[in-house]
Amino acid sequence: MSKQPELPADVALMWGLRDVTKRGPKPSLSVEDIVRAAIELADAEGITAVSMARVAERLGNSTMALYRHVKSKDDLLVLMSDAALERPDPLPDGVDWRTGLTFWTAGVLTAVRKHRWYSKLPISGPPAGPNNLAWLDSALGALKDTGLSEEGKVGVVMGLMTYVQGEIRLSMDLAAGFADNPDAFSRYGATLARVVDPRQLPALAEVLAAGVFDEVESFDETDEADFDFGLQLYLDGVAGFIERTCQPDVT
Amino acid sequence: MSKQPELPADVALMWGLRDVTKRGPKPSLSVEDIVRAAIELADAEGITAVSMARVAERLGNSTMALYRHVKSKDDLLVLMSDAALERPDPLPDGVDWRTGLTFWTAGVLTAVRKHRWYSKLPISGPPAGPNNLAWLDSALGALKDTGLSEEGKVGVVMGLMTYVQGEIRLSMDLAAGFADNPDAFSRYGATLARVVDPRQLPALAEVLAAGVFDEVESFDETDEADFDFGLQLYLDGVAGFIERTCQPDVT
DNA sequence: CTAATTAGCGTAACTCATACGCAGTAAGGG
DNA sequence: CCCTTACTGCGTATGAGTTACGCTAATTAG
Numbered sequence: 267m268s269k270q271p272e273l274p275a276d277v278a279l280m281w282g283l284r285d286v287t288k289r290g291p292k293p294s295l296s297v298e299d300i301v302r303a304a305i306e307l308a309d310a311e312g313i314t315a316v317s318m319a320r321v322a323e324r325l326g327n328s329t330m331a332l333y334r335h336v337k338s339k340d341d342l343l344v345l346m347s348d349a350a351l352e353r354p355d356p357l358p359d360g361v362d363w364r365t366g367l368t369f370w371t372a373g374v375l376t377a378v379r380k381h382r383w384y385s386k387l388p389i390s391g392p393p394a395g396p397n398n399l400a401w402l403d404s405a406l407g408a409l410k411d412t413g414l415s416e417e418g419k420v421g422v423v424m425g426l427m428t429y430v431q432g433e434i435r436l437s438m439d440l441a442a443g444f445a446d447n448p449d450a451f452s453r454y455g456a457t458l459a460r461v462v463d464p465r466q467l468p469a470l471a472e473v474l475a476a477g478v479f480d481e482v483e484s485f486d487e488t489d490e491a492d493f494d495f496g497l498q499l500y501l502d503g504v505a506g507f508i509e510r511t512c513q514p515d516v517t
Numbered sequence: 518m519s520k521q522p523e524l525p526a527d528v529a530l531m532w533g534l535r536d537v538t539k540r541g542p543k544p545s546l547s548v549e550d551i552v553r554a555a556i557e558l559a560d561a562e563g564i565t566a567v568s569m570a571r572v573a574e575r576l577g578n579s580t581m582a583l584y585r586h587v588k589s590k591d592d593l594l595v596l597m598s599d600a601a602l603e604r605p606d607p608l609p610d611g612v613d614w615r616t617g618l619t620f621w622t623a624g625v626l627t628a629v630r631k632h633r634w635y636s637k638l639p640i641s642g643p644p645a646g647p648n649n650l651a652w653l654d655s656a657l658g659a660l661k662d663t664g665l666s667e668e669g670k671v672g673v674v675m676g677l678m679t680y681v682q683g684e685i686r687l688s689m690d691l692a693a694g695f696a697d698n699p700d701a702f703s704r705y706g707a708t709l710a711r712v713v714d715p716r717q718l719p720a721l722a723e724v725l726a727a728g729v730f731d732e733v734e735s736f737d738e739t740d741e742a743d744f745d746f747g748l749q750l751y752l753d754g755v756a757g758f759i760e761r762t763c764q765p766d767v768t
Numbered sequence: 769c770t771a772a773t774t775a776g777c778g779t780a781a782c783t784c785a786t787a788c789g790c791a792g793t794a795a796g797g798g
Numbered sequence: 799c800c801c802t803t804a805c806t807g808c809g810t811a812t813g814a815g816t817t818a819c820g821c822t823a824a825t826t827a828g
Contacts, residue, residue: 273708273711273712274701274708277708277712281712386639388637388690389686389687389690390690390693390694390697391690391691391694391701391702392691392702392705394705394708394709394712396712399709399712399713399718399721400717400718402718402721403717403718403719403720403721404720406720406721406723406724407719407720409720410720415727416723416724416727416729417727417729419720419724420724420729421743421746421747422750424743424747425680425743425746425747425750425751427683427687428680428683428684428687428747429676429679429680429683429747429751430683431683431686431687432678432679432680432681432682432683432684432686433679433683435640435682435683435686436640436678436679436682439639439640439641439642440642440643442641443641443642446641450525450642451642451643454643454645457524457525457528457645458645458650460524461524461528461532461645461647461650462650466651466654467650467651467653467654468654468658469654469655469657469658469660469661469670470650470653470654470657472657472667473657473667473670473671476666476667476668478667478668478671492672492675492676495672495676496672496675496676496679496680496751498754499673499676499751499754499755499757499758500676500680500747500750500751500754501754502753502754502757502758503749503750503751503752503753503754503757504750506750506753506757507750507753
């Protein structure tokens with residue numbers, strides 16, 4: 267009665283729906299502990315440092331003990347991907363959709379920036395955990411007064427998530443690469459210049475000639491600008507869509 | 518004279534700039550062979566099947582032989598990421614920028630769809646290989662008649678790449694998950710319905726009530742529609758940007 | 769008290785990436 | 799024609815990773 271047919275195992279775990287058992291020793295470990303330890307480890311040393319052995323060590327348990335609580339390492343990664351994004355701040359009251367979505371996007375970005383390994387996780391399904399769904403709900407809520415159909419809202423939000431996801435991955439990867447060897451990046455323009463043949467890649471050659479890639483310095487800042495630039499373009503498109511859909515011209 | 522200071526090693530490899538040596542045995546293996554074998558393997562069995570041992574086996578060589586041609590496995594992955602995307606078809610002559618970018622995007626999508634592991638590669642830098650740069654050049658070329666500054670073009674193209682990249686990753690991951698267990702996906706709406714509390718996630722609950730997630734069947738097709746929807750929104754934004762920038766109002 | 773149930777863990781099998789050094793091979797110099 | 803030189807391929811070994819399996823001990827239901 268409390269549990270109808272079959273929820274996928276990971277989903278149930280994320281929502282804390284375990285069947286409570288009475289017999290046997292009290293567990294000294296909980297899934298939450300494990301996930302928390304794994305996240306701390308990833309924060310400190312990167313996602314590649316997250317091995318079952320290291321997580322167990324951090325908890326003072328043996329490696330195999332973890333498998334009593336988690337089906338596999340991939341399972342653990344899925345749990346991490348939901349737990350890492352804390353619930354979003356509620357949208358300010360009475361703001362228009364555009365302000366709302368901008369606020370939402372900024373929130374995603376700061377949330378993800380706390381866990382730089384996030385973009386390296388192998389995602390394998392649509393959002394299903396409580397935190398991820400809260401973010402989804404928040405974005406949908408920002409569109410509540412637009413008059414869009416539910417389907418339209420979902421389309422807009424999925425496009426936004428796609429863009430944000432892409433930007434996160436791109437910028438995090440670049441930032442990581444930049445941290446690894448700053449030289450290769452500051453010379454990016456120079457490297458390209460030596461390799462690009464203006465006959466074959468004329469448009470790119472012109473960009474290089476204009477020196478656009480010469481001033482690459484850090485990444486955490488330039489990102490911000492690029493990110494916002496693309497975001498505003500997308501939101502402009504959304505604005506057009508809303509107008510077209512909800513206020514048909516009275517021609 | 519033929520080789521000035523220091524090109525990053527991977528970049529040189531991608532462009533086939535090896536210093537030719539005369540002495541010693543003729544190599545029985547080339548970087549190209551290795552990369553091709555690795556790509557075939559990834560196409561057939563997924564990126565996780567790509568290990569140095571498996572690639573070498575496929576070539577009839579020993580594992581360690583590969584390291585004569587490739588610095589590390591990561592190096593090999595970088596080479597794969599450039600080699601996997603064959604050069605783009607040239608843009609049709611005389612098309613406007615919007616048609617051009619749509620064409621370009623479709624090209625990226627079909628190119629990537631041939632290698633479904635592509636989105637799982639750990640990218641660690643801006644594009645530098647011949648194929649990747651050809652794609653970049655092609656997109657920039659589509660904007661040649663817009664009157665945008667070089668910097669503006671780069672911004673627009675980077676935003677587009679970000680969106681496409683995000684979409685690719687999302688859709689490929691979903692498709693993979695769908696292939697793994699179709700059940701969980703066809704029940705996605707039902708699963709959410711059981712877990713979403715309308716008090717806490719009201720906007721999401723409404724979407725569910727409208728049945729938006731009920732008709733999830735395949736993914737390769739619905740993707741197309743979602744993808745195009747978001748893309749057109751972004752291009753709408755670009756159109757506004759071009760107008761604003763290049764044809765200032767005569768108020 | 770007994771039986772059922774479950775947590776933690778030790779062992780071991782397997783797959784990986786890769787450092788290191790040796791052996792053999794082909795070209796250049798005499 | 800032979801030796802030097804530089805380079806290729808490969809065998810071995812190390813250390814790290816995931817995880818199947820089965821044992822032991824703890825805990826509670828009856």
